[in-house]
Amino acid sequence: MEKRKLGSQGLEVAELGLGCMGMSQMYGPRDDVESTATLERAIELGINFFDTADVYGAGHNEELVGKTLGKYRDRVIIATKFANQVLPDGKRTINGRPEYVRSSCDASLKRLGVDYIDLYYQHRVDRKVPIEETVGAMAELVKQGKVRFLGLSEAGAQTIRRAHATHPISALQSEYSLWTRDYEDEVIPTLRELGIGFVPFSPLGRGFLSGNLRDLPADDMRPKISPRFEAENFQRNLAVVDRIKEIAKEKNLTPSQLALAWVLAQSNDMVPIPGTKRRTYLEENLGAAKVTLSKTDLARIEEVAPKGFAAGGRYHDMRSVNI
Numbered sequence: 521m522e523k524r525k526l527g528s529q530g531l532e533v534a535e536l537g538l539g540c541m542g543m544s545q546m547y548g549p550r551d552d553v554e555s556t557a558t559l560e561r562a563i564e565l566g567i568n569f570f571d572t573a574d575v576y577g578a579g580h581n582e583e584l585v586g587k588t589l590g591k592y593r594d595r596v597i598i599a600t601k602f603a604n605q606v607l608p609d610g611k612r613t614i615n616g617r618p619e620y621v622r623s624s625c626d627a628s629l630k631r632l633g634v635d636y637i638d639l640y641y642q643h644r645v646d647r648k649v650p651i652e653e654t655v656g657a658m659a660e661l662v663k664q665g666k667v668r669f670l671g672l673s674e675a676g677a678q679t680i681r682r683a684h685a686t687h688p689i690s691a692l693q694s695e696y697s698l699w700t701r702d703y704e705d706e707v708i709p710t711l712r713e714l715g716i717g718f719v720p721f722s723p724l725g726r727g728f729l730s731g732n733l734r735d736l737p738a739d740d741m742r743p744k745i746s747p748r749f750e751a752e753n754f755q756r757n758l759a760v761v762d763r764i765k766e767i768a769k770e771k772n773l774t775p776s777q778l779a780l781a782w783v784l785a786q787s788n789d790m791v792p793i794p795g796t797k798r799r800t801y802l803e804e805n806l807g808a809a810k811v812t813l814s815k816t817d818l819a820r821i822e823e824v825a826p827k828g829f830a831a832g833g834r835y836h837d838m839r840s841v842n843i
């Protein structure tokens with residue numbers, strides 16, 4: 521796989537990463553054996569960029585990922601995140617206070633079983649704490665050698681500017697895919713201007729753009745977090761996915777490969793991190809790195825899935841994004 525630069529501080533990764541969240545939560549039951557085999561296979565296939573967070577599976581994900589990747593420490597880029605704090609009563613809050621930054625980092629290092637984190641993101645911006653204070657504490661971690669590069673997630677343009685003025689930010693990780701293009705107007709141009717890389721999360725639209733999701737099990741988490749997966753919207757969105765499927769078929773690709781190739785084609789400062797806990801999907805998704813979409817292909821995709829096509833917002837509660 522080709523390499524892409526994230527930011528201007530020297531971080532370089534293979535053009536497709538692996539999102540590990542689903543190995544611990546969100547998209548059906550865990551299978552640690554298959555998840556571990558998926559991580560090993562990813563290494564064999566040249567993936568070197570792995571995405572986790574302290575909150576995924578309440579620490580389970582960092583432990584799982586760390587156990588396998590520890591063996592390959594010098595070959596892999598481990599990205600993790602802090603800020604989504606679970607309080608003793610089980611409620612969630614966003615915490616960007618400096619003391620929480622420090623204690624979260626120490627806890628992540630321990631669970632991962634490593635001496636340093638390559639890319640440390642603030643998972644969500646804390647409205648109650650000036651970004652300079654949070655990033656100031658993150659910068660201390662860089663000085664101490666606990667962290668190599670800094671990132672933000674779902675931050676808005678002004679926050680990105682203020683953060684970057686405090687300490688260079690290497691990457692923004694936010695949702696981006698064929699059906700989520702909210703950040704194209706302001707945030708992505710700001711990243712370009714400042715020389716910050718972009719890591720699109722949920723590039724397969726939480727599995728929707730694979731075209732495989734036709735019926736959701738009753739206990740599926742997706743309708744609970746996103747109106748797009750609620751009954752009526754879901755059916756409307758399926759009609760668009762069916763047209764994406766047709767284009768993919770003509771090009772001898774799967775819809776997932778087409779959706780990932782579309783993200784890769786947007787710009788070479790983007791490194792999508794499709795998530796899977798299965799070797800079969802991983803292998804299929806890597807096929808996207810071999811695809812070159814022509815201008816005509818991109819125009820056809822735009823025609824069937826124009827910007828903003830999705831019925832329903834991406835979250836029920838949009839208060840913690842684009843801050």
Ligand SMILES: NC(=O)c1ccc[n+]([C@@H]2O[C@H](COP(=O)([O-])OP(=O)(O)OC[C@H]3O[C@@H](n4cnc5c(N)ncnc54)[C@H](OP(=O)(O)O)[C@@H]3O)[C@@H](O)[C@H]2O)c1
Nearest residue numbers: 539540541547721722723724725726727730794795796797
């Ligand atoms: N910063 C943030 O706030 C944030 C939020 C969400 C996610 N993330 C990160 O981004 C990563 C990717 O996002 P995501 O996992 O939410 O969504 P995604 O990559 O858009 O989709 C993941 C879903 O698609 C399925 N899938 C993957 N490849 C497939 C294929 N070829 N055919 C059919 N289905 C396929 C997976 O199934 P299986 O699970 O069965 O393999 C899973 O259900 C996460 O793992 C996480 O690390 C970050």
